[in-house]
Amino acid sequence: MNSSIWIAFKGMLRKELCVGFRSRTRWVVMFMFAVTMLACVSLAVGGMGLPVSVQAALLWILIFFAALTGTGQTFTDEAQQGTFLLLRSYGQAQTVLFGKMVFMFLELLLLTLVIVPLACVFLNIDIAQPLPLVAVLLLGLAGIAGAGTLVAFLTLSAKVRNGLFFILMLPLLLPVFLTAIAVTTAALEGRFAAVSWLFGLALYDALLIAGSSVLFDYVWYEA
Amino acid sequence: MLGAIIIILTLVLAAAVFFVVPPAEGLGYLVRIIYFHVPMAWVSVLAFLGSAWWAVRFLRSADMLQARKSYLSAQWGLIFALLATVSGAVFAKLTWGAFWNWDPRQTTIFVLLLIYGAYLTLHAAIEEPERRARVCAVYAIMAFLTVPFLVFILPRLYFSLHPSPIVNGTGLAMEPVMLIVLLAAMADATLMYIWLLQRGLRSGKGREHV
Numbered sequence: 001m002n003s004s005i006w007i008a009f010k011g012m013l014r015k016e017l018c019v020g021f022r023s024r025t026r027w028v029v030m031f032m033f034a035v036t037m038l039a040c041v042s043l044a045v046g047g048m049g050l051p052v053s054v055q056a057a058l059l060w061i062l063i064f065f066a067a068l069t070g071t072g073q074t075f076t077d078e079a080q081q082g083t084f085l086l087l088r089s090y091g092q093a094q095t096v097l098f099g100k101m102v103f104m105f106l107e108l109l110l111l112t113l114v115i116v117p118l119a120c121v122f123l124n125i126d127i128a129q130p131l132p133l134v135a136v137l138l139l140g141l142a143g144i145a146g147a148g149t150l151v152a153f154l155t156l157s158a159k160v161r162n163g164l165f166f167i168l169m170l171p172l173l174l175p176v177f178l179t180a181i182a183v184t185t186a187a188l189e190g191r192f193a194a195v196s197w198l199f200g201l202a203l204y205d206a207l208l209i210a211g212s213s214v215l216f217d218y219v220w221y222e223a
Numbered sequence: 224m225l226g227a228i229i230i231i232l233t234l235v236l237a238a239a240v241f242f243v244v245p246p247a248e249g250l251g252y253l254v255r256i257i258y259f260h261v262p263m264a265w266v267s268v269l270a271f272l273g274s275a276w277w278a279v280r281f282l283r284s285a286d287m288l289q290a291r292k293s294y295l296s297a298q299w300g301l302i303f304a305l306l307a308t309v310s311g312a313v314f315a316k317l318t319w320g321a322f323w324n325w326d327p328r329q330t331t332i333f334v335l336l337l338i339y340g341a342y343l344t345l346h347a348a349i350e351e352p353e354r355r356a357r358v359c360a361v362y363a364i365m366a367f368l369t370v371p372f373l374v375f376i377l378p379r380l381y382f383s384l385h386p387s388p389i390v391n392g393t394g395l396a397m398e399p400v401m402l403i404v405l406l407a408a409m410a411d412a413t414l415m416y417i418w419l420l421q422r423g424l425r426s427g428k429g430r431e432h433v
Contacts, residue, residue, distance in 0.1 A: 150365065154358045158348035168345060168362065171338035175372045178330075204372060211368045215361045218282045222357055 005095060012091055012099025020103055023077070030070035034115050037062055042122035055125050056184035060177060062115055063140070067108050071148045072165035074100055075156045093220035097149055097213060105145040112137055128190030132198070136183040139201045143176035144169075146208035150216055175204050225418045232411045239404045247401070256314045258405060262412035263307035264332070268374065270300030270416055271339065275367035278360035288424075290356035293363055294346060295423040299416060301339040308332050331373045338366040 021027075041058055050058070078084040087096060116137070119125055127133055151168045158164050179201045186192070240258045247254035277293035280286070311329070312322040323329060345362055349355035397405070 147365070150361070154345065154362055155348075157351065157354050157358065158345065159350065160348055164344065164348055167341045171334055171341055172365065172369060174334045174337070175369060207368055207372075208365075211365050215282075215364060219357055219361050222354075 005092070008091055008095040009099055012095050013102055016099055016103035017106075020107065026070055026073065026077075030066060030111060031114060033069045034062060034066035034111060035118065037065060038115070038118055038122055045123070050123065052188045053181075053185045055123055056181050056188055058123060059116070059119050059125065059184060060140070060181050062119060063108075063112055063137075064144070064173070064177060066111055066115060067141070067144050068148075068166055068169055070107065070111070071104050071144070072152050072155065072169075074104065074149065074152045076152075079156060088220075093217045094213060096220065097216045100152075101145050101149040101209070101212070104148055105141055108141040108144060109138075112141060125188060127188060129187045132183060133187040135198055136180050136187065136201065139198065139205055140176055140180040143173060143201070143205045143208055146205055146212055147172045150212035150219075153216070153219060172208070176201065179204070225414065225421070229411065229414050229418055232407070232414070236404065236408050236411055239407075244401055244404050245398060250318065253314065253317050254401075256310055256317075258408045260307055260310040260314060261405060262408045263303050263310060265409050266412040266416045267300045267303035267307055267335070268370070269413065270296045270303060271335070271367060271370060273420075274300060274339075274363050278363040278367075281356060281360045282364075287352070287356060290360060291424065292420065293360060294356075295420055297339050297342050297363060299419050299423075301336065301343065303412070303416070304332060304335055304339065308336065334373050335370070338369065342366060 041062070075084070078087055091099070120127065147169060151165060151172070155164050155168065179197055183197050183201070186194075236258070240255050244255070244258070246252050274293045274297040277289045277296060281289035281293060308329075311332070315324070315326070315329075316322045342359065342362055346355060346359050349358055
């Protein structure tokens with residue numbers, strides 16, 4: 001990789017980490033949203049012994065909606081704080097895209113580290129095979145971050161942003177969502193999760209990231 | 224001219240479906256639905272492909288006409304997909320006993336409806352024409368990247384009651400007359416799509432925005 005691009009990427013990521021972790025309100029909203037949803041689901045199902053497939057589906061619904069609550073704001077925050085023009089003059093499209101994408105992935109990882117243990121407690125989830133679960137969580141989050149960064153930028157000039165981000169993201173991520181639920185079910189049941197599922201998920205993530213990378217130039221330089 | 228050809232072809236096909244095509248083994252006259260369902264599904268995928276193609280051309284040329292073609296194609300693709308979904312659900316009710324059971328093919332078409340519904344929502348949510356055209360073109364291409372997964376991979380991961388032969392060509396034993404009528408119906412639907420697209424472009428002529 002060209003060293004100047006690498007340096008610019010590191011600078012962008014450092015900036016995202018500094019600004020992102022300083023923005024307490026967003027973090028609090030994201031985590032509280034996840035905890036509230038989890039509490040609602042747990043209260044609703046009570047002490048019912050849920051089938052493993054339902055547990056897996058609920059886990060991914062929690063991750064998915066909590067993730068989308070916080071991540072759609074990444075470019076809107078820049079625009080509201082008046083740093084968007086500075087960002088455009090500082091960085092090349094790819095540097096900005098991948099800096100924000102990697103930060104979004106790390107952000108989602110932290111969120112998942114909170115959600116999964118809480119879900120295990122409140123939904124009585126037993127994990128029979130942790131490794132496939134970790135793999136599918138990482139791949140699922142990569143898919144969300146891969147598509148989420150581009151879609152967050154697309155919604156920047158829209159009249160209504162919040163609902164729109166969900167509407168645009170859901171269909172793009174449904175293949176990730178369905179595959180992740182299937183692999184998670186297998187991991188919770190202790191069945192051997194087919195490697196082909198994880199491979200398919202990784203391939204789809206790669207497609208989303210490559211698509212975002214190619215298309216981002218067209219919107220970034222014309223914004 | 225094209226409109227007249229479509230009307231004549233449609234009437235001939237309707238007559239063929241009701242009076243010439245024999246009942247299918249196991250399905251009886253229910254098989255008539257496929258002469259509507261399959262062409263609608265075919266032309267919706269064609270329209271989505273067209274939308275992505277014109278979106279690419281717009282991004283490369285910044286020609287607003289390409290953006291309008293992409294938008295119209297997505298719009299008609301969504302309508303054709305909706306008709307394919309409804310006709311498929313009726314067929315499912317009559318043969319499997321339920322309108323909807325999240326069969327992989329139903330899941331696929333439902334996701335396609337969501338994608339292009341989202342595309343039209345995005346189109347409606349941005350006011351500035353140039354920006355809207357660019358953003359929608361990017362989403363149309365991004366959305367189309369999911370189509371191979373949804374159409375070719377996802378249905379193969381799950382058990383499906385949906386007959387696959389027409390779609391993937393593994394060979395349905397169709398009588399020649401049935402096959403000819405089906406192919407003619409697909410050609411008719413394709414002509415309809417082209418005509419609707421031309422009409423949409425003519426009605427939007429002179430407009431600066433998409």
